[in-house]
Amino acid sequence: MTVHEERAATARRRPTMRLSTRIALAVGVLVPLLVIAAGTLVVRWVTADVTQRQDAALRQRADHLAPDARALLRAVENDRENAVRARENKLLDGALDLGVRVELPGGPVSAGPQPPPDVKLPDSRHRGPVTVRADGKAWRMVTRPLGAARGGAGTLRVFEPTTETDARTALLRRRVLVVAAFAVPISALAGLAVGAGATRSLRALGRRAAAIEPDDEARPDVHLPSGVAEVDDLGRTLAAVLGRYDTQTARTREALETARAFAATVDHELRGPLTGIRTDLDVLAAYPDLTPAERAEILGDLTAGQERILSLLASLRALAQGDLADEQxxxxxxxxxxxxxxxxxxxxxxxxxxxxxxxxxxxxxxxxxxxxxxxxxxxxxxxxxxxxxxxxxxxxxxxxxxxxxxxxxxxxxxxxxxxxxxxxxxxxxxxxxxxxxxxxxxxxxxxxxxxxxxxxxxxxxxxxxxxxxxxxxxxxxxxxxxxxxxxxxxxxxxxxxxxxxxxxxxx
Missing domain, CATH: 3.30.565.10 (Histidine kinase-like ATPase, C-terminal domain)
Known part of the structure; x- marks a missing residue:
């Protein structure tokens, strides 16, 4: 099997797929991936924005509760039980739905949603906000130092659950996935429609090329402007290739006609001289007793006939070469x-x-x-x-x-x-x-x-x-x-x- 036949067999074995189908598959895969990528960015941006607003509100509430926490620290330091209860109530009432933990020398005072007491919290020097996780839950925490007191320093920690932020993030993720799931068939159908429209010019070009007959002098132009640059380039290239093919076909046809005419002309023109030579040879063979003058005359005729044949062959060969000459x-x-x-x-x-x-x-x-x-x-x-x-x-x-x-x-x-x-x-x-x-x-x-x-x-x-x-x-x-x-x-x-x-x- 030749190299060309091997390549042709390999091309036949290779699975084929229409260009419009390829476009539909590419769009059907690419669009959902783009939706997921864009949705992921949006989820991150929305989460960051919600967290930023939550942190700003948490800082503001911590700054608002810090004076009450310091007053509580002073009441504990002065050992005034009534004042301590009053300050605790005021602090916890001001916390509302937030979690508050005041770490005092005598022990913490806490209320509201917050991590369990055994969860290790960041050092009080990290003012926050930071995220604290425990038992599958998460809180945003802001820390405010209250200053030194007898027996140790006091610290205010304010907590806010991230439940709302997490819920919004999860909802956004679900919506992105739903949109991506719907985008698969929709984008595939759209890609198929776009691919069919984009390949319409190629199909028309293929039909015109398939309708071409080698010897049809009145055949239509294979290239018609379509407005698609790639298709027009391909059409012009195909038209140029067909032009070269036509030229080569015409040259081959001329060469065949020249070869046939050469053979026919040689047969026609050599018949007379060869017949004369055969006659002279027959005379020489039939009459061995010819006089020297007669023999010389016959040999002269044979020489003239041979020279004429050589001259004729050389001239016909030159004439055939001239018919096949190329201006290139x-x-x-x-x-x-x-x-x-x-x-x-x-x-x-x-x-x-x-x-x-x-x-x-x-x-x-x-x-x-x-x-x-x-x-x-x-x-x-x-x-x-x-x-x-x-x-x-x-x-x-x-x-x-x-x-x-x-x-x-x-x-x-x-x-x-x-x-x-x-x-x-x-x-x-x-x-x-x-x-x-x-x-x-x-x-x-x-x-x-x-x-x-x-x-x-x-x-x-x-x-x-x-x-x-x-x-x-x-x-x-x-x-x-x-x-x-x-x-x-x-x-x-x-x-x-x-x-x-x-x-x-x-x-």
Whole structure:
């Protein structure tokens, strides 16, 4: 199993869940937690506020009872029994519902709600308020020192039960829990509704994407603005991916068509030369007693047929490569330097030819270096074949000019041959159009026209000044334009697949 298949199988085994369900679950869990957290803070704030008010009232009552407690301490110190009872009654009457404990040298005097006597209380130096707990109950206590007396110091302690504060706190906690319990289903339903609304644009995008057919040229746009930034970003990304997919699909289809056309053309064009070669071989086999002159003639025919087959295969391969060329491979190319290289190679192949290059200035264009070199080689090769000079040796004289003007970069190839009639100047760029004396496959100028179209240029045939020779002139843009200039807006990729009679001439 490949890595891709393993990933696909893992993705199928992984449990899936709708986005709206995920949102509902997230909201259903998050909202109650937020309610509990917020309720806990509110309970703490309310408890602190109630406790603060209780402590303020407790301090005030302790300060109010302190003078009576000091009077009681003085009465006990003076040992006046009637005064002691009177002070006790006044102190306890003033305490009302509070718990009061006066610690005297002779023993404590207490009344009201307060902790048991055996509960250890904080030191009298802690004036409070503090919380005292015993037997599951709690009191807030404030302490007031009464001063020194014979036998020890006196202390006033005032208590107030926290029952009311605890009850309010417990009630608030219960209410928070009730609200949290109701918030679970309500928030889940709300989250489901919100999730369904939020994913509506995604579902619409999914339906449009699922309705796309690969070969449907009139398909609707997969991306429609929804107002949701993330969905719009996803839609634009999907549209861009589909655009690249369409481009790649078109290129693949063109490549398949080119391959089929290449095979069909090779089969059609090679049938004649191969039949001739087979006939010559049959003659050689059937007549072993041929004269040397006849045998040499047959061998010459075999060599010419073999060269024609090689030339045809090389030209068809170059034509197929041109149909598959991509503008992404363009680079800056110096046409003058390329022309000198092509001329040097032509002089090496044809030592008697006069090939001269005139490139007075640097001319750089955006293009495919192999394609431009193929263009120059075929122009020079065509001129070498058809531009034989009128001198006694018949050597060709080729003049190549490379310059630049306001229209773009120009390449001119002139020869001294008989020239091309005006009525045939448009058809020389069609496939397999060759003269009776041409040794080639009739694809040289077709390759030139193909490369000119690929570089968004123009090519035309004229008369070389001042004689009857031929001038082929190519005009190329200095830089590749951002917008296509053809009628269809695209570069032609059908030079091998289109029938020869349909191939439009380049002007």
């Amino acid at each position: 491979a363009f680079e800056r190319v110096d046409l003058g330097e390329l022309a000198h290289e092509a001329a040097r190679d032509a002089r090496m192949r044809h030592p008697g030819a006069d090939v001269v290059v005139s490139a007075p200035q640097e001319v750089r264009v955006d293009g495919l270096r192999p394609g431009l070199r193929l263009l120059l080689d075929n122009l020079i090769g065509n001129a070498l074949v058809h531009g034989r000079g009128r001198g006694p040796d018949g050597a060709a004289s080729i003049r190549i000019g490379v310059d630049i003007d306001a229209g773009g970069a120009r390449i001119r190839v002139d020869d001294d041959g008989p020239g091309i009639p005006v009525e045939r100047r448009e058809e020389v760029f069609e496939r397999f159009r060759r003269g009776s004396d041409s040794p080639g496959a009739g694809l040289g100028l077709t390759l030139v026209a193909q490369q000119v179209a690929l570089h968004r240029g123009q090519v035309c045939v004229g008369t070389a000044p001042p004689g009857p020779g031929t001038r082929v002139e190519v005009l190329l843009p200095v830089r590749r334009p951002h917008e296509p200039t053809g009628e269809t807006g695209e570069i032609r990729h059908d030079w091998l697949t289109r029938e020869p009679a349909e191939t439009a001439p380049q002007e």
